[in-house]
Amino acid sequence: MIAVAGLYPELLGTYGDGGNVEVLAQRLRWRGVDVETVTVAAGEPVPESCDLYVLGGGEDGPQTLAAQDLAASGALNRAVDRGAAVLAVCAGFQVLGTTFVGPDGQSHAGLGLLDCTTRRGSGRRRVGEIVVTPEAFPLPQLTGYENHQGVTRLGGGCRPLGRVASGSGNDSGDRSEGAVNGKVVGTYLHGPVLARNPALADLLLSWVAGSLAPLDDTEVEELRDERLGAARRRFWQFPARAIA
Numbered sequence: 001m002i003a004v005a006g007l008y009p010e011l012l013g014t015y016g017d018g019g020n021v022e023v024l025a026q027r028l029r030w031r032g033v034d035v036e037t038v039t040v041a042a043g044e045p046v047p048e049s050c051d052l053y054v055l056g057g058g059e060d061g062p063q064t065l066a067a068q069d070l071a072a073s074g075a076l077n078r079a080v081d082r083g084a085a086v087l088a089v090c091a092g093f094q095v096l097g098t099t100f101v102g103p104d105g106q107s108h109a110g111l112g113l114l115d116c117t118t119r120r121g122s123g124r125r126r127v128g129e130i131v132v133t134p135e136a137f138p139l140p141q142l143t144g145y146e147n148h149q150g151v152t153r154l155g156g157g158c159r160p161l162g163r164v165a166s167g168s169g170n171d172s173g174d175r176s177e178g179a180v181n182g183k184v185v186g187t188y189l190h191g192p193v194l195a196r197n198p199a200l201a202d203l204l205l206s207w208v209a210g211s212l213a214p215l216d217d218t219e220v221e222e223l224r225d226e227r228l229g230a231a232r233r234r235f236w237q238f239p240a241r242a243i244a
Contacts, residue, residue: 017056019192046075055092060103085183093186115157130167144189
C-alpha cells in the first residue's frame with residue numbers, strides 16, 4: 001500500500017494543485033498498485049507514515065499559516081528524514097525553503113527542507129505558460145503555468161529541477177526553475193504539473209513504489225504537444241519575457 005498525502009488544501013489549493021494527488025493515485029491504480037490518499041486539513045495532525053506528500057500553491061496569508069503549522073509539528077520534516085518524498089508547488093515550494101516573504105512584507109522561516117530563499121520580486125507578476133528543460137533528472141521537457149511574485153535563489157544544498165526555456169521560473173538570474181534535494185522537489189509549475197508531465201509523476205512514484213510498468217500516455221502527450229505549442233506561440237508574441 002502506497003499512501004499519498006495532500007497537505008492543507010484549503011490553504012494551499014488556490015491553483016488546483018490538489019490534482020497532483022489524483023494523478024499520482026490514478027497512475028498507481030492503473031498499474032494495479034494499492035494506494036491510499038490522505039487529505040490533511042489545517043490544524044489536523046500530519047501523519048508521518050505516508051510515502052509521498054503534496055503541497056500546492058496559495059496566497060501569502062494562508063501560505064504563512066501553513067508554514068507555521070508545519071514547522072510547529074515537525075511531522076513533515078520527520079517524514080522526509082524517514083525517507084518520504086515530497087512535491088511542493090509555488091507557495092508550497094517557498095514554504096519548504098529556509099525563508100519566504102509573508103503578507104506583512106517581512107521574512108518568515110520555512111521548513112528548511114530545501115536550501116533556498118524567496119523574496120518578493122519587483123514589477124509584474126510572473127504569469128503564463130512556462131517550459132523547463134530538466135537538469136536534475138533525465139526527463140522530457142516540463143510544461144506548466146506559473147503565477148507568482150516570488151524570486152527564489154538556491155543555495156549550495158540543492159540543485160535546480162531544470163532551466164527555463166520559456167517563462168520566468170525562479171527568476172534569480174540563472175534561468176533556474178524549482179529545486180531538488182534528495183526526494184524533495186519544489187517547482188513553480190501549476191497545471192497541475194503532474195497531469196502535464198506524467199514522466200515526473202512516475203519518477204516520484206518510483207522513489208516510493210519501486211519499478212513501474214509503462215502506461216499508454218498517448219492522450220497526455222497530445223495535451224503536452226498543445227501546451228508546448230502554446231508556450232512557443234507566447235515566446236514569439238512576447239520575446240522579451242521568454243528565454244530561447
